[in-house]
Amino acid sequence: MDFKIKKGFDIALAGKPDVDIVNVKPSATVALYPLEFDGLRQRLKVAEGDVVKRGSELMEDKGNVDFKLRAPAAGKVVSVVRGARRFVEKIVIEVGDIDEAEEFKKFSADEIKSLDRKVILDQLTTTGFLSLIRQRPFSNMADANAKPKSIFVNAMNTGPFQADAEAVVVDDPQAFRAGLDLLTRLTDGSVHLCMSASTTGQTLKSAQNVELHTFSGPHPAGNTSVHISRIDPMGIHDVVWFVKAVDVVLLGRLFLDGTIPATRIISLGGPLVKEDARHHYRISAGGELSGLLQESLSDAESRLLNGDVLSGTIMEEDAYLRFGQSAITVIAEDKERQFLGWTMPGFNQYSFTRLLASSYLPFLKKKWNLGTNMHGEERALVLTGNYDKVVPLNIMTDFLVRAVLAGDTDEAISLGILETAPEDFALCDFICPSKVEVQSLIRQGLKDIEEEGI
Amino acid sequence: MKFILNMHDKVRHLFKKGGKLEAVGPIFDAADAFMFTPEHRTSGGAHIRDAVDIKRVMMTVIYALLPCFLFGIWNAGHQYNVVNAVVEAGNAFIASDVFAAAFLNDMIRGLIIMMPIIIVSYAVGGFWEVLFSCIRKHEINEGLLVSGFLFPLILPPTIPLWQVALGISFGIVIGKEVFGGTGMNIVNPALLSRAFLFFAYAKSMTGDVWVAHIANAAHVDAISGATPLGLLAEGGVSVTDAITSGQISFMDMFLGTIPGSIGETSTLACLIGAAVLLITGVASWRIMLAAVIGLLSTGYLANFIGHSPMAQLPPYYHLVAGGFAFGAVFMATDPVSAAATKAGKWIYGFLIGMLVIIVRVANAGFPEGVMLSILFMNLMAPLIDSFVVDFHVKRRMKRV
Numbered sequence: 084m085d086f087k088i089k090k091g092f093d094i095a096l097a098g099k100p101d102v103d104i105v106n107v108k109p110s111a112t113v114a115l116y117p118l119e120f121d122g123l124r125q126r127l128k129v130a131e132g133d134v135v136k137r138g139s140e141l142m143e144d145k146g147n148v149d150f151k152l153r154a155p156a157a158g159k160v161v162s163v164v165r166g167a168r169r170f171v172e173k174i175v176i177e178v179g180d181i182d183e184a185e186e187f188k189k190f191s192a193d194e195i196k197s198l199d200r201k202v203i204l205d206q207l208t209t210t211g212f213l214s215l216i217r218q219r220p221f222s223n224m225a226d227a228n229a230k231p232k233s234i235f236v237n238a239m240n241t242g243p244f245q246a247d248a249e250a251v252v253v254d255d256p257q258a259f260r261a262g263l264d265l266l267t268r269l270t271d272g273s274v275h276l277c278m279s280a281s282t283t284g285q286t287l288k289s290a291q292n293v294e295l296h297t298f299s300g301p302h303p304a305g306n307t308s309v310h311i312s313r314i315d316p317m318g319i320h321d322v323v324w325f326v327k328a329v330d331v332v333l334l335g336r337l338f339l340d341g342t343i344p345a346t347r348i349i350s351l352g353g354p355l356v357k358e359d360a361r362h363h364y365r366i367s368a369g370g371e372l373s374g375l376l377q378e379s380l381s382d383a384e385s386r387l388l389n390g391d392v393l394s395g396t397i398m399e400e401d402a403y404l405r406f407g408q409s410a411i412t413v414i415a416e417d418k419e420r421q422f423l424g425w426t427m428p429g430f431n432q433y434s435f436t437r438l439l440a441s442s443y444l445p446f447l448k449k450k451w452n453l454g455t456n457m458h459g460e461e462r463a464l465v466l467t468g469n470y471d472k473v474v475p476l477n478i479m480t481d482f483l484v485r486a487v488l489a490g491d492t493d494e495a496i497s498l499g500i501l502e503t504a505p506e507d508f509a510l511c512d513f514i515c516p517s518k519v520e521v522q523s524l525i526r527q528g529l530k531d532i533e534e535e536g537i
Numbered sequence: 538m539k540f541i542l543n544m545h546d547k548v549r550h551l552f553k554k555g556g557k558l559e560a561v562g563p564i565f566d567a568a569d570a571f572m573f574t575p576e577h578r579t580s581g582g583a584h585i586r587d588a589v590d591i592k593r594v595m596m597t598v599i600y601a602l603l604p605c606f607l608f609g610i611w612n613a614g615h616q617y618n619v620v621n622a623v624v625e626a627g628n629a630f631i632a633s634d635v636f637a638a639a640f641l642n643d644m645i646r647g648l649i650i651m652m653p654i655i656i657v658s659y660a661v662g663g664f665w666e667v668l669f670s671c672i673r674k675h676e677i678n679e680g681l682l683v684s685g686f687l688f689p690l691i692l693p694p695t696i697p698l699w700q701v702a703l704g705i706s707f708g709i710v711i712g713k714e715v716f717g718g719t720g721m722n723i724v725n726p727a728l729l730s731r732a733f734l735f736f737a738y739a740k741s742m743t744g745d746v747w748v749a750h751i752a753n754a755a756h757v758d759a760i761s762g763a764t765p766l767g768l769l770a771e772g773g774v775s776v777t778d779a780i781t782s783g784q785i786s787f788m789d790m791f792l793g794t795i796p797g798s799i800g801e802t803s804t805l806a807c808l809i810g811a812a813v814l815l816i817t818g819v820a821s822w823r824i825m826l827a828a829v830i831g832l833l834s835t836g837y838l839a840n841f842i843g844h845s846p847m848a849q850l851p852p853y854y855h856l857v858a859g860g861f862a863f864g865a866v867f868m869a870t871d872p873v874s875a876a877a878t879k880a881g882k883w884i885y886g887f888l889i890g891m892l893v894i895i896v897r898v899a900n901a902g903f904p905e906g907v908m909l910s911i912l913f914m915n916l917m918a919p920l921i922d923s924f925v926v927d928f929h930v931k932r933r934m935k936r937v
Contacts, residue, residue: 096585316936386584393583414584420542424574425592432588437817438597439588457577459590460570460676463720466877466922468821477933481877482926497930512583516591517720520582 085280086313088300090475092435092510096243096392097450098412100352100361102250110370113156114175114403117142118166120152120214121223125171133160138185138210138343141174152211153343155369155406157183173403178367182345189341192257195264196292203265203338212337215330215407216269219311219323220501221533231324233272233315236263238287238328239279239298241305242391242509244352246409248328249284250363251348255332256286262335266326267292276328277310287328303475308507312476317502329409344368347404351375353392353413354452355385372402372411384416386455393509394522417454424458432458435473435514462517464488470521473510476503480511484521487528492535495528505529545569563670567677594819595679599686601813602800602867606690608793609800611640613694614647616748616796650694651799654701659685661702665709669718680719680726680873684708687727687867690800691860691908692734693746700738704730724915725874728908735908747796790857801863804856811866820870823879824886828865831890832856839898848898861893864907874915878925885921889914 117125124145129135135154144150158179166172188206190198204227207213216225216234225231238248252259266274273294278287280299288295296314298304307325317323326334329348336344347370350363360379366372376387388395389408398411421427429439433451436442470480478499486494503525511521545568551558552565569575570592579586618639662685670677688705708730713722735742789795793803801807814820836852843849855861869875869889876885889910896906903909 094585388584392585395584397584416578418576418578420573420576422541422573423571425571425590425596429588434587434589436587436589438593438819453585455578455584456574456586457579458574458586458588459592460575460577462591462676462678463718465720465873467872468877468879468882471879477936479878479926479929482922497933498926499933509583513585514587516587516589516594518586518590522582 084314085297086299086304088298088304088309088475090472091241091301091303092473092514093241093301094243094392094453094513095433095448095450097354097452098352098356098361099244100247100350100356100363102247102363104250104254104348104363104365107364107366107370107375110156110178110367110374110403112161112175112177112371112403113154113158113367113369114173114371115141115152115155115369116173116403116405117152117171119405119407120144120211122146123150123152127163127171129160129163129174131160131163134158134179135160135176136183136185137345138187142171147208149205149208150211150213151209153185155343156345156367157181175403176369184342184345187337187341187343190338192261192264192339195261195268195338198265198268198338200268203268206338207334210337210343211406212334215333216324216326219307219317219325219504221529222504225324226322229322229324231270231272232317232321233323234266234270234274235307235310235314235323235325236266236274236276236293236328236331237305237307237310237325238276239282239305241279241300241302242393242506243302244350244410244412245391246329246348246350246363248278249282249287251329251332251409252286253284254348255336258332258335258339259286259328260290260335261339262331262333263290263293265334265338266331270324273315275310275314277307277314278328279305300475303473303507303510306504306507308503309475312502316477319496319501327409330407347409349404349408350410351379351413352410353388354454355381355383355413355415357381366404368404369406370404372398372404373400376400376411376413380413385413386416388412388414392453393513394506415452415454417456419456435510436516457518459516459518461519464517464519469514470508470511473514474507476507478503480508480521484508484511484519484524487524490531492528492532496532500525500528500532503529541572545572561671563675563677564667567667567670570676592679595682597817597819598683598814598867601810601819602683602686602690604806604809605800605803605863605867606686608803608806609690610647610651611643612647612793612795612802613650613799614643614645615794617646617650617694618643620748651689653698654689654692654694654696654799655686657698657701658689658705662688662705662709665706665714669714673718675718678719680713681709684713684726684730688730691727691731691798691863693742693797694748694799695746696734696741700734700741703737704734707733720873722873723919724912725868725871728868728912728915731908732912747798787854787857790854798860798863801860804862807862807866811862814866814870820866821872821875821882821886823882824870824875824889825865827883827886828861828869828890829856831887832861832865832893833890835891835894839894843898845898847904855894855897859897859905860907864893864911865889868907868911869914874918876918876921876925878922878929880928881918881921881925884925885914885918888917 126143126145128140128142137157139154140151141154142152156178158176161177162175164173214224218225276290276293277296280297333344346365347368348363348365352361356379387398389398389405390410392412430441432439466481468481474480483498505522505526508521508525550556552562662681666677666681708726712726712729716722791804795802815822832855833852836855839848876882892910893906896903
């Protein structure tokens with residue numbers, strides 16, 4: 084089906100990555116960040132100096148010993164970095180000369196079509212790849228014991244910027260098809276493949292055994308919450324799984340090869356990335372990013388983000404690729420103070436509203452080099468109904484935010500918080516003149532409800 | 538401008554925690570943020586942000602008020618000069634043109650009337666705002682920019698300055714700060730200030746107060762101080778008398794060349810302000826439109842069932858009479874005290890328009906009902922929103 088989303092806003096941010104894929108030479112060291120796996124109770128299974136294969140067990144979950152984190156490459160464990168409360172923050176592996184891989188179960192494309200649900204889930208659990216499949220409500224890792232009503236595959240992205248689903252899928256159509264077949268075995272309901280209305284490639288458009296949907300309109304038309312709400316709205320006790328199309332490729336590879344995929348494809352974009360470096364890159368799983376970034380960034384104080392500018396998290400400079408990461412965005416740290424900024428016409432300022440001169444002269448500047456400046460200070464939240472202009476969900480955003488602020492979880496639930504994820508409110512963060520961080524509030528609200536139970 | 542910034546940076550540490558002047562830190566922060574946009578950077582949530590903040594929104598409201606403000610100055614001076622029959626040749630040496638001389642004369646007189654009121658309103662309001670910021674250790678909020686400006690515009694030009702000070706104090710402290718400051722208030726602080734004066738010092742707010750007289754002047758016009766609504770409210774004056782032969786036409790009321798509160802007589806100036814607010818999207822068009830619909834429809838209804846001169850007034854006269862235009866454009870749309878849901882805005886606006894007519898027609902004591910209607914609906918707004926939200930929730934439940 085075709086859905087047209089009206090509410091929302093496309094931020095005219097400079098630095099969109101091209102869809103071509105550039106190969107980066109294999110990394111000398113790789114790393115795994117166990118804290119990325121939410122709810123994992125760490126039990127370290129290696130020590131510094133141990134030699135590991137690609138796919139060897141590095142850590143298991145004390146709460147569910149079948150769930151394991153595996154080495155992204157073969158080599159020697161050179162450091163285990165511990166942080167607060169002795170949690171392991173990072174396990175670094177020096178990549179060896181021989182790429183020896185741990186063997187998991189391997190299936191042909193046809194076998195996958197009739198695989199048993201339990202076999203699939205076991206393999207996903209023991210490799211840690213189950214964490215690529217997420218579950219609503221709360222957007223946690225899928226619970227292998229849950230029965231999802233349906234599974235949503237997100238093959239589009241409207242925010243600035245994420246890896247282009249089509250580019251990644253077209254790179255390995257066989258794995259994508261296998262991945263989709265796997266998903267169809269995991270639910271009694273449907274697998275919904277949601278793509279942009281402007282999708283051209285047949286890999287997505289003629290996918291088999293799944294329901295195809297196209298969405299058009301401004302961001303967040305590409306968000307999974309929007310897809311769920313339009314296609315198959317969730318009841319209060321429903322469970323829905325969702326997965327990014329770029330990750331479906333990895334799932335497919337895992338079962339077709341029987342080994343942990345050694346590479347990932349990520350996008351590198353943002354205003355601070357040099358124009359000729361804005362591409363997709365094939366990079367070692369867990370690989371070093373410093374080499375790639377050194378060549379690609381302009382000279383300016385920058386902020387490095389895992390994900391997009393709206394909901395991404397800050398990465399340190401000498402970072403490695405995260406397990407679930409598919410995009411890097413780089414923007415400028417902007418500390419500039421504008422003289423009499425409250426009354427200057429604002430030719431050089433960007434806004435969703437019509438309060439600045441630039442709002443009336445869109446032809447002056449098509450793409451904006453936006454930085455990290457708040458452009459104001461936090462003020463009291465005023466209920467105006469304006470948030471709803473950028474949230475295309477059947478939700479009264481202002482009142483939902485107020486319910487969360489007041490700690491009224493019942494009200495928050497009846498207003499529909501369980502249908503959402505924090506990312507759906509990223510544009511509220513952006514447009515709010517009171518500079519209220521709506522995403523953080525919703526995240527906290529969801530966490531409170533999860534802890535209290537519904 | 539770099540040297541100003543350097544200057545600020547040099548003394549900044551004095552006002553920070555542990556500095557000698559920490560207690561008045563908010564004053565420095567406000568001055569600093571006035572000169573230069575704050576340097577805060579995003580730390581959580583979206584990493585990039587819109588360039589618009591509350592300061593910019595508030596300033597836009599001030600800009601939208603300027604036509605009313607400027608016209609109000611002229612009109613206050615003009616009414617004064619007409620009623621007191623001031624000889625307008627006084628400024629003939631500045632402008633050779635007679636009209637230009639008259640205009641200048643009116644503007645100067647208007648400024649003499651208006652500026653003290655504005656200054657007192659901002660100074661006293663500012664004092665409270667700063668005091669509360671210093672005690673509560675938060676930034677000085679921008680809300681006062683608008684409240685301190687709105688309040689003088691809805692006062693009669695003869696208002697004693699001590700009453701201005703008292704009124705704004707009540708509005709800011711009781712109307713706003715006790716609730717936690719800008720954004721937390723329930724009713725519009727400027728309107729509450731006026732309501733306080735209206736009930737506490739009724740003599741300064743009603744009757745013969747709309748034009749300043751020169752003491753013992755010989756040439757005081759018979760209808761000097763009365764507003765059109767005041768004329769109608771006094772029994773015995775028929776609509777035709779008041780409107781047509783009472784020297785006040787629809788056009789006078791539309792343009793605003795009549796006695797009244799300083800900034801609210803001109804519907805035209807309010808319309809210009811409304812255009813600014815609607816084009817920039819600062820104010821809700823739903824509230825404005827709903828208020829007009831509420832006013833007109835109830836006005837027609839009053840024509841059928843009422844017999845008093847006020848009830849028989851053609852409904853469109855209500856649009857230009859009194860403070861309706863000003864109230865609907867600048868007061869009812871205050872996002873803090875108005876309804877926030879879409880349906881709520883329609884209901885809220887409509888009821889304001891309806892109540893204005895009911896007060897004007899049914900209550901002989903109050904010729905004008907805009908202030909009370911808006912204040913009453915400010916109080917009702919959360920209730921309206923609550924109904925709308927409940928309805929929404931029920932509909933959501935049915936969906937799945």
